[in-house]
Amino acid sequence: MGPSVLCPALVGRENESAVLHAHLDAAGHGHGGVVLLVGEAGAGKTRLARATVDAARADGLRLLAGRAVPGPSPTPYRPLTEAFLAAFRSAPPPTARELHGFGRQVARLVPPWSGAPAGAEDSPVVMGEAVVRLLRPDGPCVILLEDLHWADAETVAVLDHLADALADEAVLVLGTTRPGGAVDEILERLPGRDRSSVLAVGPLDEAGVDRMLAACLATPGPPPEVRAFLRRHAEGVPLLVEELLAGLVAAGELRFADAGWVSAGELTPRVPASLRESVARRLADLDPVARRVVAAAAMLGRRFDWELVPGIAEVDGRAVVEGLRAAVGRQLVAVDGDGFAFRHALTREAVLDDLLPPERRALAQRAWPTVERAHPGLPGTACELASELAEAAGAPVEAAARLVTSARRALDDGAVASAEVTARRARRLARGGAAVTVDVDELAVDVLVAAGKPREALALGPDLAARLPGDPDRRAALLLTLARAALAAGEVDEAARLVDEARQEEHAPLLARLDAVAAHVALEQGRQDDAAALAHRAVAAAVDAAQPAVECEALEVLGRVQREFRSGRAARWLARAADVAERAGLATWHLRAQQELALITWKADDLRATRALAARYGALTTVAVMDLSLADLALGDFDRENALEAARSCAEASRRYGLATGPVAHLWLANAHALVGDDVAMEAAVADALAPDPSDPRILGDLYGRVLVTRAFAVDDLDALRGLLDTMMTHVRRADPGRSVFPGRALWALVHTAEDDDLGVDARAEFAEVADQVGLDVFRCAHLAAEAVARGRAGAPAEAAALMERARPAGRTFDGGLGLLQWVQLLVARAAIRDGWGDPVTWLRESEAFFAAVGLERTARRCRLLMGEAGAPVPRRGRGASAVPEPLRALGVTSRETDVLGLVALGLSTPEIGARLHLSPRTVERHLGNLFARTGVHDRGALGEVARRHGVQGG
Template sequence: MSPQFVGRARELGVLGDALTRARSGASTTVLVGGEAGVGKTRLMKEFAERAGDALVLVGGCLELGTEGLPFAPFTAVLRRLVREMGRDGVAALVPGGTTRGLARLLPEFGEPDKDGAEARARLFEQVLGLLERLAEERTVVLVVEDAHWADRSTRDLLSFLVRYQRTGARLLIVVTYRTDELHRNHPLRPLLAELGRVEWVTRTELRRLTRREVVKLSASIMEHAPSPAEIDLVYARSEGNPLFVEALLSEAGGGDAMPESLRDLLLAGVERLPEETQELLRVASAGGQRIEHDLLAAVSGLDESALSRALRPAVAGNVLVVDGEGYAFRHALIREALHDDLLPGEHTRLHTRYAEALERDLSILPAPRGAIELAHHWHAAHDSAQALVSAWGAAAAARKSTAYDEQLRMLSRVLELWDQVPGAAARIGVDRVQVLRQTSTVAHLAGEYERSIALAGAGLAEVDPEADPIMAAVLLRQRGLTRYDLGRPNYLDDLRRAAALVPEEPTKLRAQVLETLSRMLHRPESWPEKIATAQLAMEISHAVGDGPTEAHALITLAWARCRFTDMETHIEAFARARSVAGRHGAYNAVMRCAISETDALEGAGLHERAAQVARDGVAEAERYGLARTSGTFLSINLAEPLVSLGRWDEALQVVERALELSPPPPYRASLQGFAADIALARGDLDRAETLLADSRVVLARGSFRDQTVLPHLRREIELLRARGDVAGAVEAAARGLDELDLSSSSRYLWPVLVSFAELEAPFTGTLRELAAGLAVEGALQEAYRRTFAALTSGGAGSAEAWGAAVAAWTGLGQPYSEARCLVGAARAALAAGDRQGAATGLGRARELAAGLAAAPLLGQIDALARRAGIGGSGDEAGGQPLGLTARELEVLREVTRGHSNKEIAQALFISVKTVSVHVSNILAKLGVATRGEAAATAHRLRLFDGDTA
């Protein structure tokens, strides 16, 4: 290896800039590509040495045959941290204080927590949380090398870390990969394309060295200036690849003899070594890019003295490098050349020796690597029987690490080898249908939904439901779940068939099938069946001691029975479900309970209680390591009641914090929806448009339920109306009315009908007919019904209808809705000649709207007051000129001085965002369009004549 680092100034600059950004708390990732031998590892080494006080953690993906080992780079990083900090030191940094998720990577952390879809999420959360906690002390650089060998599980975790980097965490992620390995169907290609679209991700590619750089590199290696002839030869043959330059110079010995092929070039250095060393290197090549010392000793059959004697020339010759407790080939191309050079008989014998060594002592390698390597070696040795048995064992080991893709690959291998191995069922203890069932389940967990359905179908084709109703029911339940996730029809048919097949005696399976069926019944006409099925599932699961299923059934029951009345009874039901889930460590059920309870409380109009339960749920999600999944969903359920309560700035903080965690797109759309509601109410229409545009993209990608689709429709109508495009709003409402599913939830239909009614469109009669047949469940829906009635009433009863609507919103503590209805009531009072009543109502509406900084509504109130000639709500409101608050007068004073929002914020010790809200309110109250007009009005009215500042 050259003692001098040549070239790469541009690439080091890219990495240095990224490190600077990371130090400042900006989310930062760099993807570094380059062909084999171009110097990616050397670049990372040089960068690490120049990273100052940053903690540089390096983990490489390991090739095993044609596949990588699951989570290999992260296991390596974690093992290093444990060596340096101790197990307890690392555990103290894990969010939530529990390391059972990390136990899936290192056995030092004890037994893993229970399997299930949430286990993988917890593992991912804990890895990222650990890195972020480390970054609180000093900047952390995570380097993942050789990502072209990454298995699916490693790619998934890597994607998670890159996407969910928290703003403010001083974390830089660097990923290296071989560009020449990325054929058209390589699984890393779509991930690189996907990550390349993330705004904080930078891609760079190492080019080959220029001729001048080859001269410099050659001089460093040869310790004298090379002749032009030597450079011509080296540059022509190496084409600027640093590895080939080094190998050519090493082999040429200053003369003209050059290897004829790349293979010869890579093996030339090996062939100069002693024969016993060459033999050991051939043995090592079958073990992969990196091999543990104990395993190499076991396979080679050499004692410690002989092993050391054979190893030393390989290390001295820079073919092998010491790597922790083992050895790694200096470059993967050398290992590949050695392995490819093995004769067929040698290949089989070597892999057999590896398999036999691992059979004798699987603990030589950490789990699940040992079991997976064992399966690899038996497969490479062409021993079908042993390959089948070891693949079955490797699948079980991969399951403990939530490496679902690796587990799926091993189970698929079992199925591939099944017909080649006589007595396969006896060898692994299960029959083919059971393997198909398990493979279908794992395919579902791995996101291979189509494959899961196909595997379940294949299992069903081999099962006689009359002879084995239980297995048929299991396969039907799995296919039904997967069809539901894919949005495919017939999922209920599968689940109902499964429920009919399971014997009626109480069993865990019967409880699970019934609970699944009850949870998937969503249509109103299915509500009686939903409740009866959930009740039966709850009773059976309780009887057989299946706590998680009992908790889920209790949640379904509590939710299905909730009609937003008698809420204390429902709250007790949720508390019971939470208690059962907690006792059994069913994290998924605990989170689902919090989500369902907050949704029920908000639907009943109990906003304060909904907010508190949601806030507690967010904290629980963080403790469980589910902040970016369940935690962000619960942030949706926290933002909604805060919006209802008029605590808009607090709601925006919740939304911003949740969005910083980069939640899944549907969650992001819901969070942005509440931010859009506030932007619409405060008159920030451009912001509202941006937020709704993002939501449109998400909604266009799939089908969503009422709670997502109907609020979005309402916001689109309100945005058009706010921009003055009443005709466009009416047209959009008419289209929405034609497409409206009348069996949708009344909770989400009522707000839409109110928005439609505010348009005073020609279809008001149709709206009245719809409203007449729409259910009213709870106080919140009653408030919407009263508002709708007031909007569509008119005549003598209008004032009374508006009064009823105002009273409903006042009772619920929703200031914005109350203020809007107060304006409607004031108009009705003026029409009836009640000026005093109108003035009182407008005064109260102004007070509420000002507290919310709802500039458009303030403008409506003042305009109505001016037209009616009513005092007390316009120019003299609150004892301040023009209805300005004391703070707004301070802001206006600064505006008249020509100060920017930033300068005003500094002068008044408030945020720039708060200044912007105050300026919008001032413009609305003064009835002007610009800051200049506002200043001119203040000068004209001589508001600040006494100000000598």
């Protein structure tokens, strides 16, 4: 076969190698990322990448490798699947806890692991997270992904995610790509994250070409005419150096003799000017049978199944073997394990380009049925290959039919971008085939709706519906899909028209779906009664027809209807939807119902349970939303530690996955810092919250009405409240009312009621309307408190006191609202002392105990000062060692009195208590007298019960 003349060493890439080795070292220490080698075909990207992974292996890093392949409709995630399948084929499915909920994604990466439960969320971001979590236990590794200019859109999106997600992981993704390919968009973004993440691989200079020639021929002194030849014609492209040398060797113009390499004759006039010409020359040197074998193999791809070649080339097996032997000798084909592959993707392309159109069509006409017989059902990439061959065979309609199958598979797998590319190609090929065109357009509607392009779907609808008059069920199903598209596009009237048109078909299997979609339409039109009636009918029909997805859809409408009616029954419908979905294995509907349910009940336990469910399903967006809600809830109760934990988790997930929850997560972080008056941390978090949109009224409203108001209370700057709250309202009135409840509005109404000459009549009226719309108990209580202040200022103390008793937080268990009501109670008490009504001292004692317990020391001090203004004894902290339970603190019990109380519960006598606490008996008796007075009990036994009830223990 002769020498290979392949270059055994990497030449002229010292700078690039140094950068890549630095990335390898960083990955080995837990700081990975994505690095792309960019260069024209044949520039040496692959050999540079291979040298890098060889170094990685030597350093003990694990290697995974995959590549993209050319084709008009690339298979979603193909490079990643190839890499992970090779690495994990013989491994058992993973059981790591952090992979719970990622069964669908890991099964796509490693198909033998199929059978894992589907997740509720499927996207390139989730796939990227599966990649990270699957590799994390195995230590440092490198993923080599080649030819990414041919990659599918989903793989490119995963790469974009990994560029950020791997920053603190021991994984380096090394990719090769030509410019102008699928990854161009992230090529622009990557340098902004790390300038060394995109490395241009350009041509070698003349000295580099000389060094490469010497390495290829394994001699320091190659023939000078060959060196001049390569300098002139290889253009510094390493692949061309090798290919041109291979052409010379194959033609006998360069040969190895006893004395070394010698050339025969003048090379310049006959030297090919490009790789295509070089390949054509080598093909011409083959006999006709061998040429047919090589051409037939090229129809099957760069790596091909040689056993299929005889039928395509119309020769026997022996002729195929001899033809491949000759192709290997001419350095067109290389042995690849137990099979064969063209030496380079460009070599295969050159072979195909060398064929005349009739030759290519004839080969495709034989290859197409051969592939379909060899792969029944056309699994995996065989479907795309069959489509490509059908098109080349002059059967575009048949090609389109196979693309429909391919796109449906991609859509079912959640690879919407690839499905859209494939569907658009199918539409182009299907022209002229009436039946297939209907299938293709129907597919296109489904894909466009899934891709979030409802208006494009609606544009296809009328013509397609007109072509389906003979199939009522199919036509009605299409109309319902279009109705959902119209709802998504905000065209409610068009959705209603489409539902009415679909209803004219009146076919039983679709009645439940019809009513469910019609219920959504009615709800959007504000017809709650009609929506409820339609949804009830849809539920009944769905139950009879065993259509759980439709049942869930209708139950969701019932939940939304009851929520708009501010009825507690909304939770009942949503709980039923969650139960139906769970029993039917409908992950998306199950999580959707649980999320709505948790947001309605607004209880920490429900939010945490939904978060756990979302994590199990791999629904990362929902996990972030639940964290955001848990932070909000904790802030409402001034629970700083839990608020920080949840907000940080949401902020990190938002950054990592590019979620829209990021600004609010940073705002809640700012609020948590404001609780302890940490201005530096608060201001940094506020800057992060405002970074995406400094004029966002949603963020600005809660910044002034919540974060800065929290700071004002924390540092006891109550005089700043009015200005902050008025600024808040300017933003609140610009904001979407559905994006936040803006709890600061309660304080705004109260401040204006307490301070304005007209008793804040307009502010109270505006807030009354808000309280009614929002339907939260905490808002209703705040509204009653504002009315109490107004009555007190108007000279009706009895009415004011009665209203305040209804508004007080004492004994209430508001989830996420108790802190706000304590602020309200503090402000009401201040107004009541000034206006002379109610029992402000009792209220202040309760609030002082609450603020002291949550660490708002200055606010607690303000309560004590106000008690002094009211002429009441000011509670002292005492000098005891015991923490005072909040209910006892509200009664004025000090820390030293709590020490005494705990020892009373142990049954100790007065002298024994004095000896234990180093107090005189008289001082102990004084503390006991205070305890009897504050708790309202009259003997030591009853005091012991008080201690046990509040968890006070003697030491």
